[in-house]
Amino acid sequence: MEIENEIEKTEDIMKAWDKHINEKIGENLRNAIKHRNKDNTSEIEIDDIGAVDSIEDGIVRCEILNGEMLDLPKGDFKFDVQEGDVLNLKLTYKEGKLIKTDILGKNEEEKQLRIELMREEIKRIRKKM
Numbered sequence: 001m002e003i004e005n006e007i008e009k010t011e012d013i014m015k016a017w018d019k020h021i022n023e024k025i026g027e028n029l030r031n032a033i034k035h036r037n038k039d040n041t042s043e044i045e046i047d048d049i050g051a052v053d054s055i056e057d058g059i060v061r062c063e064i065l066n067g068e069m070l071d072l073p074k075g076d077f078k079f080d081v082q083e084g085d086v087l088n089l090k091l092t093y094k095e096g097k098l099i100k101t102d103i104l105g106k107n108e109e110e111k112q113l114r115i116e117l118m119r120e121e122i123k124r125i126r127k128k129m
Contacts, residue, residue: 024049024065044093049110052085062087070101077103086111 050062050070060072060081070089074081081087086107092100 042094043099046091046093048089048091049107050087050089051114052081052083052087054083055081064089064091070098072101072103076101079105081106084111086114 048064050064052060052062053069054061055074058074060074060077062070062072064070088104088107090102090104091098092102
């Protein structure tokens with residue numbers, strides 16, 4: 001019974017996480033549509049979040065909300081960046097292709113949310129052992 005309760009709790013956390021990500025993606029798309037309607041250009045700007053996956057050879061590799069990976073030059077950062085950081089980004093697309101990435105800063109609130117999710121998942125796994 002205890003394991004079933006833990007599985008339910010973890011499923012609730014995962015559902016909450018999926019809902020959070022989907023709400024962020026939806027918000028980003030709504031904002032992009034508003035932007036496109038205002039100036040009638042073929043460029044679309046989307047506010048996004050990127051989680052830093054790795055830093056190697058001067059390249060910061062991060063995963064954005066839709067699961068795509070971006071490689072950003074470390075020299076483009078005006079602040080210290082490390083693996084696990086969550087970044088606020090402004091992505092500019094033209095004709096469906098990413099043409100510009102602006103790095104706006106760190107997002108500590110989103111980082112803490114992700115850390116808490118990982119902690120809960122680790123607790124669940126340990127209890128199964």
